[in-house]
Every structure is written in C-alpha cells, then in structure tokens.
Amino acid sequence: MAKDIDDLPKNAANYTALTPLWFLERAATVHPTRVSLLHGSVKYSWRETYQRCRRLASALNNHSVGLGSTGDLSSMTNLKVAVIAPNIPASYEAHFAIPMAGAVINPVNIRLNAQTIAFLLGHSKSSVVMVDQESFTLAEEALKILAESQNPFKPSLLVVIGDRNCDPKTLNYALNRGAIDYEKLLESGDPEFAWKPPEDEWQSIALNYTSGTTSSPKGVVLSHRGAYLMSMSNPIVWGISEGAIYLWTLPMFHCNGWCFTWTLAALCGTNICLRQVTAKAVYSAIAKDGVTHFCAAPVVLNAIVNAPKKDAILPLPRLVHVMTAGAAPPPSVLFSMSEKGFRVTHTYGLSETYGPSTVCAWKPEWDSEPPIKQARLNARQGVRYVGLEGLDVVDPKSMKPVPADGTTMGEIVMRGNVVMKGYLKNPKANEETFANGWFHSGDLAVKHPDGYIEIKDRSKDIIISGGENISSVEVENVMYTHPAILEVSVVARPDERWGESPCAFVTLKPEVDASNEQQLAQDIMKFCKENMPSYWVPKSVLFGPLPKTATGKIQKHLLRSKVKEMGPVKASKL
Amino acid sequence: MAKDIDDLPKNAANYTALTPLWFLERAATVHPTRVSLLHGSVKYSWRETYQRCRRLASALNNHSVGLGSTGDLSSMTNLKVAVIAPNIPASYEAHFAIPMAGAVINPVNIRLNAQTIAFLLGHSKSSVVMVDQESFTLAEEALKILAESQNPFKPSLLVVIGDRNCDPKTLNYALNRGAIDYEKLLESGDPEFAWKPPEDEWQSIALNYTSGTTSSPKGVVLSHRGAYLMSMSNPIVWGISEGAIYLWTLPMFHCNGWCFTWTLAALCGTNICLRQVTAKAVYSAIAKDGVTHFCAAPVVLNAIVNAPKKDAILPLPRLVHVMTAGAAPPPSVLFSMSEKGFRVTHTYGLSETYGPSTVCAWKPEWDSEPPIKQARLNARQGVRYVGLEGLDVVDPKSMKPVPADGTTMGEIVMRGNVVMKGYLKNPKANEETFANGWFHSGDLAVKHPDGYIEIKDRSKDIIISGGENISSVEVENVMYTHPAILEVSVVARPDERWGESPCAFVTLKPEVDASNEQQLAQDIMKFCKENMPSYWVPKSVLFGPLPKTATGKIQKHLLRSKVKEMGPVKASKL
Incomplete structure (x- = not known):
C-alpha cells in the first residue's frame, strides 16, 4: 500500500469481514415479527428464521467437531454441505446456517440425474447431505453410484427435510433408511448459538455447480465478500426495497437465487416459497400473498404469458416487478409481459458472476417509444451492474474492445468483486477463464452506440x-x-x-x-x-x-x- | 486465514479495491445525457461530470507530480485537497476528482471562522486549497493566520471557484490576488485521464473535521472501502432508487453529505445544488425541479414547517422523502412534516460513522397509530443501519448491554466497516474512542423493548x-x-x-x-x-x-x- 495520510490501522471497531450473514441477525432485530418465509401452511417470522438458522449452524458445528476429531476434516471451513431441495424454507435457512457454521453451502439442482449428483457429491466431498423428502430416492441412488465409483466418498451425515405439504410416505421411507430428520437436527442445536463471521471475507460461502449444458459440471466457488456485495447491488439496480414480498420462482439452487437469498434478508422482506413453478401458481401467489417481485428465466415468462385464461388472474392486483435472466428473452415475450402489467427488468449474468452482470437499465426516453420497440430495446442485455467494476465486449485474442457499432461481435468479459473465486479443483479451466486479467464469459455480443450490449450467442452456439x-x-x-x-x-x-x-x-x-x-x-x-x-x-x-x-x-x-x-x-x- | 475448500487466490479478474469512484464512470456510461448536476442556470450531464472530474483529477495529478519532485510530497496519497465551498457543482466534482487523483478530500465548513480554518489547513497540511468565490476573503484571512502561526504551512496551490450566480466582483478579487481559476485548472487537465482505483481499499478518501461543538476539531479519516459500503447502504435503508432527484440541503462538507455524494452517482440520480438553504428555496426546488428526496438536520425541518405561507408551496406536488439526522428531531416537528406531506426517515449517526448508524425503520403496524404517537415512535433513533455490523447501548465501564427496558441509559457504541479509520494525528483520542473494540459515540441512549434505541443526550449534555x-x-x-x-x-x-x-x-x-x-x-x-x-x-x-x-x-x-x-x-x- 502506498504511503497514506496517517497510520491508522484496521481494528476491531472499524473493520470486519464482509458477509451477508449479518443481514439475518439485523432482520431478526429490526423486524422480529414480520413474516420471513411463507410456504403453504408453514410460516416463520424473522426471529424464528434466525433462531432456526442458529440451531442448524450449532448442530452442524457439533457434527463437524466430531468429524474433526476423527481426522475427517481439517477445519470447519473445509466442511461442505450439499442441499438437494426445491424452494422450501430449509433451502433458505441453509444459505445462512451453513456459512454461520463456517461451512460452505453446495446447493444441488434437484432435476439432475443420479449419475450427475453422484459426480457432484464426490467432487465437492460434501460431508453432510440435506435432501428434500421428495428427492430422497434420487439422492439415495446417487449415493449408491458414488459408493460404487472408483473414488468412493461417503458423506457422514444424511438429513431428510420433511414438508407437511407432501406425502408423509416419502418422509417415512427416508427416516426408515436411517436419514436424520431435519427438524430433529435443528432441535439438537442451540437457538442462541454464538456464530462468528468468517475471519477473512475471501473465505468461501458457496459452491455452485454449473448447470451442465456442457458435459462436465464445474464447481463455481463464491466468497463471503462477493455474496455481500452482490446482495447489496441487487436492490440498487432493481429498485426492490425494504419489506418487499418476493416469490421464489427462480430456484435457490441456481446461483443462490442470484444472491437474492441474502438480499431478502438485507431488505427484511418476505420470502414466498414455491415447490413447483407453474403459471397458475405464480398468478395465485400474486393474488393471495401480495407478491411484489420475482425473478425468473424467460421460459417461465413464456409460460406466464401463454397461461390458459383459467390460470391467469388478470388484471394484476398491483404492479409486479420481474427480473429475468438465464437466457436472452425474446422481445415478443417481453412485450406480452408488459401488456399484462408486469414490469420486466432484464439482466444477464452467470453462476460465475454471482448472478447478474448487466442490467438493461430502462431510460425515461423509451417511455414514448412504441411497445414493440420498447421490448426490442429491453431485450438487450444492457449495461454493467453496479457492483461489478469492469465489463466489456472484446476481441478475445487482442482483448481490444469492439467498436460500439451494434454489429461487431466480441466476447463479453468481466472483472471485479462479483466475479467468482474460481472453479474448484480445476486449475486448467481457471487459467483459461481468467486469461489476461478478465473473466471470459464465452458469450458473444455486440455493443450498441448507446453503450448497451446485446448477446448474439454463446461462442459454441x-x-x-x-x-x-x-x-x-x-x-x-x-x-x-x-x-x-x-x-x-x-x-x-x-x-x-x-x-x-x-x-x-x-x-x-x-x-x-x-x-x-x-x-x-x-x-x-x-x-x-x-x-x-x-x-x-x-x-x-x-x-x-x-x-x-x-x-x-x-x-x-x-x-x-x-x-x-x-x-x-x-x-x-x- | 483458516484452511479453505480450495486454493483460489485473488486475481485481477475477481478482486479489486472497493471504491465509490466506479459509480461515476458507470453513471457516465449508463446515463450519459441525464442531468447529473443542476445549479441555477448551470446544468451538467453525467458524461460532462465525468469528464470534468477526470480533468480535475488530471490537473491535480500534474500539480502533485511537480510537488513530488520538490520533495514536498512522498506520494499522491499524501496529497490533501481542502475544499471551502457550499453545495455547488465543484464541491460535488471534488468528491470524485480528488480521490481519482489518488488524493484525499478535506471538505471545510464554510461557516467556520478564519482562526479555525487556519487550524484545519495547518493540521491537515492541505497542499491544495479550493475556495468558493464567496468564501475567498475568509480563506485568505485563514491563510494569513496560518502563515503567521508557530508552525506555518503554505498550500502550494490556491484555486478560486467562480459561480455565475454570484457577484463577479468577488471572483475578480480572488483572481487579482493570484488564485487560479477553477475552470482554467480544469481546462489544463485531460478529459480522458486514466485514473486508477486505489491500490488498497483501506486507503483514505476523505478527511472531515468534526464540527467543533467541542473546542478542538478532530480530523476524521475515512477509507475508500467505508465510503463505498455506506454509499450502497443508503438506498437500501431509505428506498431512494435509480434516477432519484436529490436536493442538496445537507452540506456536502458535512461528512461528505453522509456519503450521498457517492450514493447519487450509484443511483445515476440528479443533484440539485443549493447555495443557501431556506424554506423558500426548498419549496421552490420541490415545485420546479422535481425533487424527490433530500436530507436535512431537524433545524431545517423546523424552518420548513414554520415557513410563512407565501414561501410554502403546498400541497406538495408529490411525496417528498426526507432523511433527517444531526440532532434528535422533536416529535412535534416530525408530526408537522408528516402533516405537510413529507415522509421523514429519521436516522442517527456521526462524522465518525460515515453518516447514519441507525434508522428508525418504519413499521407497517405504526400506520394505524394516531399521528402524534407515530411522531413519537419515529423520533427514536431506531435500529442498526444495514452497512454497520455492530451497534449497542452499553454500560461504558463494563461494556455490558443495557436491558431493553426503555429506561436504563448507556452509551451508544458501534463497530463495523462504516466506522472511521481514526482521527488524524491523534493517537490519544483514537485510543479512547476505540477502547474495548468498539467505537464510543459519546451519546447516551436507552433501548426500548422493541429493540429501537432512543438518544437521551450527549454524555456532556x-x-x-x-x-x-x-x-x-x-x-x-x-x-x-x-x-x-x-x-x-x-x-x-x-x-x-x-x-x-x-x-x-x-x-x-x-x-x-x-x-x-x-x-x-x-x-x-x-x-x-x-x-x-x-x-x-x-x-x-x-x-x-x-x-x-x-x-x-x-x-x-x-x-x-x-x-x-x-x-x-x-x-x-x-
């Protein structure tokens, strides 16, 4: 560090590791009785959510101390906890409780096949596996494949998450197979558990495997620092504010729900869980739960605009804000969403960038354009997210920015604090992806004269x-x-x-x-x-x-x- | 750092120092033509503001290179630039341009006397002094006192900021006395200046002297990291969103306008400058400039609610959001503000905490309370700000938290990333203020059963x-x-x-x-x-x-x- 104006070192009062975990503690203090999570007939307040998370963190901590003594773990920070579950309260709790125990959350896509899940569990060496009752047989099959593989790895704790909205048979099956009941595990933990923030904000908070459009999933490692900064960026870009009622259409296992898991705690908002995303369920939650915001891939928007009349509760009872990303939304879908009264904010990003890297920031001057032109303008990926320090479209060889002519294609590259730490155990991929001091997205785009970028394709597409x-x-x-x-x-x-x-x-x-x-x-x-x-x-x-x-x-x-x-x-x- | 799940070090693609300076570059990219600053007949776009800031940074850099060679400075990071000016565009520009040059901004309260300003300039050793034309004789007097003092220090560059809304006489006087014209200085700089973020986010960005309710002002040193985090916290707590139109009633020289200088760039909003704060000017800006938000001390609110009928333009053309802090607002004033259609968010903080440390977060259940009870609830200082990791009311000797009984008094203490680096050249004060790993505010408060704190007094009051x-x-x-x-x-x-x-x-x-x-x-x-x-x-x-x-x-x-x-x-x- 260059010589500064004075010698004023960091101390306990003016410096601590950035982590989104404080948001939960704060939500429990500021709005203890506000609904944090709603899932069918299950309802928790922020005070309860904080207590449940401390219980889980405590229980995991007790478990890992046991592991430590058997030499299975060198430290808590080496503990990975896999979560195989849809958007249910336990998935949300896991995003806080696991890092509160000093461990790393490894959310697993429930629609993967057993073979792939076996690969993920073996690659991540997740010592604890938490499974939704409906996914239990899938997990069991994966664990069997893993046990029979060349490099067998056996998680030391298998937890089943019961859901009173589901058939008790699948829960009982899991319990009979020796899985620990999630609620029992929580009961064993201390609701006053004195969790600690990470010693260093670079410490890992999450391990998210890429969704596997390519053959072998890569483990994207995210830090507490990055998760904090992304959580704080989301509201500024989207205008989602304190007390928002957020519907979980986007899976939490997809890049930690683009960090909205943590953002919602920063906002002391309310999380509406959704086990299965259908247009009908979305309309119904908007009508009866007061939903103000949700995130969804364009495919979900497509289902919403094409929902049969009997499922669509229209007109909307209020303006509903939608953030979409995950693929380029067709302008026609944006147009139909807008017609139905949704305000769609189009963003673009990757698991490797904690979620959105760009936002198609709406300009007041677009208000007077014809709707179809508005949709076309809004279908572009847009401009840099506020938490990202660098983004450009470059010639991948020379690394020179392409001209802002709307036609010259180049690769989208990013750099800054909301770019992943790297891929787990994959030095070759890291070398390639971080070449020349930028993260290489593999997405091809043009830059328009107004500075907005537009994706033309994945390199390979x-x-x-x-x-x-x-x-x-x-x-x-x-x-x-x-x-x-x-x-x-x-x-x-x-x-x-x-x-x-x-x-x-x-x-x-x-x-x-x-x-x-x-x-x-x-x-x-x-x-x-x-x-x-x-x-x-x-x-x-x-x-x-x-x-x-x-x-x-x-x-x-x-x-x-x-x-x-x-x-x-x-x-x-x- | 504890052993992590993988060895994934920081690199140029995934880590950079946190600094609010990127917000300006982003605003210029995202909304190049949107009005950034409005000051009477002077109007700038974000593109222009960015260019002007780069020019100023470049000019300061050229100047300091000269200084470096004479041994006056060991490095740019040792350069302090004092700004003696009200809420005019140059004050805003200085908050970006000075740190873009790698230097530290030292905003000086224009209502201090020459004696005190002399002390500040000597204590900070500000090599460059930028003065509003109306404050020039004050600055001149301060410099004279300084030159005649026991430890004379002479700034190497004196800049006068002209304002076409003012009498040209005071500008001409300053120019005749050898001061450099601010606009000329800008012209000498490069509008494409390749500024760099700080090497380390702990690097100092601002030096703000406490307002001097006590005898000797102390120099509060703030970091790029803290300024960034506070800038990002403000919108989440207040709900001020993208494109807000913000009126500068709060002086920028007061704790960098509680970091709203930088927040407004993050929001790509519009800054409405105000040389002199009167109730009439506030109402007028609301009516003609579309103001949506402003910050002000309770004394300003008092003036607004007691404004003569001819000055008050009522009813308000839209809901206007007001953040108040700086002293405890009397419930009667909050009540009157609310009656007039202002929505007041009450916060509390100090220069030492980058601005607000608490917010009296409004609860939906208060909506049904009688207005006077609402005002009383809202007159409390509230709960921890989202960017602050620790806040409590403690017995200052035992450091034990007081019970949440609404009656037991204790000292408000804070800790976290939005607490100052320390006081400049004041190890004794730093030792006292950071005792026991907390920042000691010197304010006495109680904690209510709902967790909200309420200030009862300054220790000495x-x-x-x-x-x-x-x-x-x-x-x-x-x-x-x-x-x-x-x-x-x-x-x-x-x-x-x-x-x-x-x-x-x-x-x-x-x-x-x-x-x-x-x-x-x-x-x-x-x-x-x-x-x-x-x-x-x-x-x-x-x-x-x-x-x-x-x-x-x-x-x-x-x-x-x-x-x-x-x-x-x-x-x-x-």
Whole structure:
C-alpha cells in the first residue's frame, strides 16, 4: 500500500469481514415479527428464521467437531454441505446456517440425474447431505453410484427435510433408511448459538455447480465478500426495497437465487416459497400473498404469458416487478409481459458472476417509444451492474474492445468483486477463464452506440454458414413472433454446401392444429423468409418438446446431438 | 486465514479495491445525457461530470507530480485537497476528482471562522486549497493566520471557484490576488485521464473535521472501502432508487453529505445544488425541479414547517422523502412534516460513522397509530443501519448491554466497516474512542423493548440534578410542543442546592408578541410543570436567537458558557 495520510490501522471497531450473514441477525432485530418465509401452511417470522438458522449452524458445528476429531476434516471451513431441495424454507435457512457454521453451502439442482449428483457429491466431498423428502430416492441412488465409483466418498451425515405439504410416505421411507430428520437436527442445536463471521471475507460461502449444458459440471466457488456485495447491488439496480414480498420462482439452487437469498434478508422482506413453478401458481401467489417481485428465466415468462385464461388472474392486483435472466428473452415475450402489467427488468449474468452482470437499465426516453420497440430495446442485455467494476465486449485474442457499432461481435468479459473465486479443483479451466486479467464469459455480443450490449450467442452456439456468422438467438427472436410458436431453439446443422446451416426445433402453442406438420413447417419457413436474411432461414423445422435443464435453459447440446444423428443437409436439397 | 475448500487466490479478474469512484464512470456510461448536476442556470450531464472530474483529477495529478519532485510530497496519497465551498457543482466534482487523483478530500465548513480554518489547513497540511468565490476573503484571512502561526504551512496551490450566480466582483478579487481559476485548472487537465482505483481499499478518501461543538476539531479519516459500503447502504435503508432527484440541503462538507455524494452517482440520480438553504428555496426546488428526496438536520425541518405561507408551496406536488439526522428531531416537528406531506426517515449517526448508524425503520403496524404517537415512535433513533455490523447501548465501564427496558441509559457504541479509520494525528483520542473494540459515540441512549434505541443526550449534555439524570433532549421535546416556541435548547446551569438544574434558551415564533418576556417565561414554565416531572422544569427561561454550527447544530457549549457567566441558581431562589 502506498504511503497514506496517517497510520491508522484496521481494528476491531472499524473493520470486519464482509458477509451477508449479518443481514439475518439485523432482520431478526429490526423486524422480529414480520413474516420471513411463507410456504403453504408453514410460516416463520424473522426471529424464528434466525433462531432456526442458529440451531442448524450449532448442530452442524457439533457434527463437524466430531468429524474433526476423527481426522475427517481439517477445519470447519473445509466442511461442505450439499442441499438437494426445491424452494422450501430449509433451502433458505441453509444459505445462512451453513456459512454461520463456517461451512460452505453446495446447493444441488434437484432435476439432475443420479449419475450427475453422484459426480457432484464426490467432487465437492460434501460431508453432510440435506435432501428434500421428495428427492430422497434420487439422492439415495446417487449415493449408491458414488459408493460404487472408483473414488468412493461417503458423506457422514444424511438429513431428510420433511414438508407437511407432501406425502408423509416419502418422509417415512427416508427416516426408515436411517436419514436424520431435519427438524430433529435443528432441535439438537442451540437457538442462541454464538456464530462468528468468517475471519477473512475471501473465505468461501458457496459452491455452485454449473448447470451442465456442457458435459462436465464445474464447481463455481463464491466468497463471503462477493455474496455481500452482490446482495447489496441487487436492490440498487432493481429498485426492490425494504419489506418487499418476493416469490421464489427462480430456484435457490441456481446461483443462490442470484444472491437474492441474502438480499431478502438485507431488505427484511418476505420470502414466498414455491415447490413447483407453474403459471397458475405464480398468478395465485400474486393474488393471495401480495407478491411484489420475482425473478425468473424467460421460459417461465413464456409460460406466464401463454397461461390458459383459467390460470391467469388478470388484471394484476398491483404492479409486479420481474427480473429475468438465464437466457436472452425474446422481445415478443417481453412485450406480452408488459401488456399484462408486469414490469420486466432484464439482466444477464452467470453462476460465475454471482448472478447478474448487466442490467438493461430502462431510460425515461423509451417511455414514448412504441411497445414493440420498447421490448426490442429491453431485450438487450444492457449495461454493467453496479457492483461489478469492469465489463466489456472484446476481441478475445487482442482483448481490444469492439467498436460500439451494434454489429461487431466480441466476447463479453468481466472483472471485479462479483466475479467468482474460481472453479474448484480445476486449475486448467481457471487459467483459461481468467486469461489476461478478465473473466471470459464465452458469450458473444455486440455493443450498441448507446453503450448497451446485446448477446448474439454463446461462442459454441453461433452458426457459421458459408463463412457468415448467424446468431441463433436472432433467428429465434424472429421466429418467436410467429403466432403458432410457443418455444423455439435454433442450432447449427452440418451442411454439405455451407458447412453449417440453421435447424429449428419448435414447440407449438397448445391451440395450434398440429395435424399437418409439413404444412406448418412450410408456413414457418415462409414467415422466416419474409422476416430475416435468406441465409438465416432454417433449412429444417422440427416439432416436439424441447429438452431443458432444471433451470429452464434449453439444452442445445442435446439438440445438436440429435441434428448430428440426422446427418448433414445434402447439397442437392438446395 | 483458516484452511479453505480450495486454493483460489485473488486475481485481477475477481478482486479489486472497493471504491465509490466506479459509480461515476458507470453513471457516465449508463446515463450519459441525464442531468447529473443542476445549479441555477448551470446544468451538467453525467458524461460532462465525468469528464470534468477526470480533468480535475488530471490537473491535480500534474500539480502533485511537480510537488513530488520538490520533495514536498512522498506520494499522491499524501496529497490533501481542502475544499471551502457550499453545495455547488465543484464541491460535488471534488468528491470524485480528488480521490481519482489518488488524493484525499478535506471538505471545510464554510461557516467556520478564519482562526479555525487556519487550524484545519495547518493540521491537515492541505497542499491544495479550493475556495468558493464567496468564501475567498475568509480563506485568505485563514491563510494569513496560518502563515503567521508557530508552525506555518503554505498550500502550494490556491484555486478560486467562480459561480455565475454570484457577484463577479468577488471572483475578480480572488483572481487579482493570484488564485487560479477553477475552470482554467480544469481546462489544463485531460478529459480522458486514466485514473486508477486505489491500490488498497483501506486507503483514505476523505478527511472531515468534526464540527467543533467541542473546542478542538478532530480530523476524521475515512477509507475508500467505508465510503463505498455506506454509499450502497443508503438506498437500501431509505428506498431512494435509480434516477432519484436529490436536493442538496445537507452540506456536502458535512461528512461528505453522509456519503450521498457517492450514493447519487450509484443511483445515476440528479443533484440539485443549493447555495443557501431556506424554506423558500426548498419549496421552490420541490415545485420546479422535481425533487424527490433530500436530507436535512431537524433545524431545517423546523424552518420548513414554520415557513410563512407565501414561501410554502403546498400541497406538495408529490411525496417528498426526507432523511433527517444531526440532532434528535422533536416529535412535534416530525408530526408537522408528516402533516405537510413529507415522509421523514429519521436516522442517527456521526462524522465518525460515515453518516447514519441507525434508522428508525418504519413499521407497517405504526400506520394505524394516531399521528402524534407515530411522531413519537419515529423520533427514536431506531435500529442498526444495514452497512454497520455492530451497534449497542452499553454500560461504558463494563461494556455490558443495557436491558431493553426503555429506561436504563448507556452509551451508544458501534463497530463495523462504516466506522472511521481514526482521527488524524491523534493517537490519544483514537485510543479512547476505540477502547474495548468498539467505537464510543459519546451519546447516551436507552433501548426500548422493541429493540429501537432512543438518544437521551450527549454524555456532556446530560443534566445531573439532585443525583437524578435529566435528558436535556426530553425537556426540549416537551417544550417544542408549546405553541409559542420555535426553537429551544436546554443546558445544565450550576445550582447551589441541586448541583445542576435545567436552563432553557428559547427562540419564539415570529408571530408571538414578545413584549412581555417575564410573562412569557412564566407561561412556559407553567406549561412545563403541567407536562413534565417537576425536577425537569427549567428554573430559568431566556429568549433570543440560538448559536449554531454551520450544520445547524445548536452550540450548547456556548450556551453553557453563557450560563456560567450568569452564576449558579441561588438556593434562596427555591
């Protein structure tokens, strides 16, 4: 450090590690009786949530002390606790209690298969596994696969989380198989447990595996510091304020719910849990629970705008704010959401950046634009998030920023305090991803003259046809405006003449007569020809449901495999 | 640091020093054309503000490089720049430009006398002094005193800030005396200056001298880290959001405007400057500039609610949010503000805590209380600010928290990341103030059963009468409800029988007939007897204007001196 104006060192009064854990203690002090969590008939106040978290932290601490003496752990900070559960109160509690015990939370996507979960548990070496009763057999299968693997690892504690909204059979099954009851574990803990903040704010708070659109999941490690800073950034960017009523549509196991788990405690807000996300459940929570805000991937927005009339409770009883990210939202979906009275804030980010890295900050001058233009402006990924210190679109080789011309593509790179510590046990990936002092997102974008960035594709999703780059996202955005299309995904298909050409996978709206697929495909291709450059037009349109990850991302790699099986587009076909 | 789950060190992509300076760069990118600053006919956009700040940073950097070579400075981080100016654009720019140059801003209260300013400049060794044209002769006098002092120190650069809203004579005078014109200095700087964040976030950003209610001002040193964290905390607590239109009633030289200088850049909001704070000017800015938020000491609120009808533009065109702190606001003033349509958020803090440390967080259940009870609830100092990790009311000897009984008094102590680095060159004061790992505020408070704290007095303002503690604030709060009283301050007067007894200094409302002071004093004392314990009742009531600091705090030490001159209350008088 350069010489400063005076020698005034850090001391116990003016410096402590940044951690979002204080938010919970504060919420319990400021609003002890306000509802913290609502889940069906289960309701907790912030005082209760704090007590329950201290109990769990205490119980985990007791457990790890036992482990420590057997040499299984070198210290608490080496303890990883896997949580395999949907958006239920225990998932929320885990985000505080586990780090309060000095351990690291490893939230696991419940829609992964047993094989993948086995890999995750083995890779993370999660000593404690907490499982929702409905996911218990899945976890059991994963643990069996793990035990039989080449490098067997056995968690020392298996906990089952009961949910009175579920069939007691699955809970009893788990208890009979020797799992510890979550509530019993809590009872064994001290509600006054004197938890400590981390010694160093760089200490890890969470280990989130990437959702696996690529073959092997990577373990994204986040710090207390980063989690704190992201939690504080969310409200400033979104305008979500003190006492907000937040609906958990976004899974908490997806990047800790973009850090909104911790943000809600900073806001002393109310968390409305949702075991299963359907348009009906979303509308119902808005109507009866006073929901003011929720986050969701575009696929959920699509379901909301296309909900059957009987499920959609409209008009909305109040303005509902929605943050969307996870994939580029088609302008048509943004337009329909806006028409229904939702105010959508579009953000973009990755697990590696604690959630959102950009926000499409709404400009007052857009207010006077026609709605469809508004939707197009808002479909861009936007500008840097307030907690992120650097973001640019660069030529990945020279690292030179692309011109702000709206056409030159480059890679989105980030740097700053809300970029992950790195991937767990993966030095090669870390070296690549942090090359040249920036985090490399792998996403391709342009920069518009107004400074807003727009994603054109994932590096690997771009279609190169006759030497021209085609953005699969742009082709999809046009196709989404076709009245028969509910969902569409476009991937590269090998092409004898052009190298690659676009191939579209389409799910039709329920009301569409799908008896003549050939005719429909012709209609859609005609529509494409009229609305996009000819070399963008898909050479084939296929119908059926789209494969998705647990977080609703379309699994393009599966579509690509399908396309490979189909073989290349023949030159003669042209 | 304890062993962590993996060895993932900080690198250029995932770690950088926290500093509020990025907010400005971001505002210029996100909202380049939005109005950043409005000051009479002067208007800047965020792009312009950023360019002007880079110019100033560059110019200061050029200057300091010169200084470095003469051995005057060991490094930029040793450069202090004093700013003697009211709430004008240059004061705002200085809060970014000076730290962008790697230097430390030393904002000076323009209402201090030359003697005190001489002390400040000498103590801080501010190499550069920037002065508003209207304060130039004051600064000149201070520099003369400094030059003639025992330890003469001479700033190497004197800059005068012109204001086209002022008489050009004072500007010309300064220029003729050799001061550099602020705009000329900016012109010499590079608008593309490649500023750097601090190497270490602990580096100092500001040096704020305490307002001097006690004899010798102390230099409060703040870090980039703390300034960043406070800037991010303000919006969460207050609900001030993106694009807010903020009126500068609170002086920026008072604790950097409680860090709202930097908060406004994080919000990409609009700053409305105000050279002179009057109720008329406040109402006018609300009416014509779209003001949504302002901060002000209770004395300003008092002026607003007591403004003559011709100055008050009512009803308000929109809900206006007010944050008040700096002294305990009398419930009667809060009540009147609320009646007029202002929503007042009451906070409490010190220069040593970057501004607010507590907020009287409004509870929905208060909505149904009668307005006067609401005002009383809201007059309490409240609960911990979100960015502060520790706050309590303790017995200053045992450091044990007082019971939450609403009656046991203790000292307010704080700890966490928004507590100052320390006092400049004052190891003795630092030792005392940071004793036992807490910052000692010197303020006495009780803790209510709902966890909210309420200040009873500054340690030195408490009146000890016959062994009983009397809170001067509580006596004042009752007296403020008397219809003739505009302002009141109660101090201890030596008392032959009781040791001390309360003595009240009163300013009457303009419309009150003050011809018979004796009668009025009798009336007021009668009112007191009916509304407070008899031992609280002031033994003397004196009329006249109250001496105030530049930030509107009543200078009780001056009243105490006055009272000493009066001599003790005679035992016979009883």
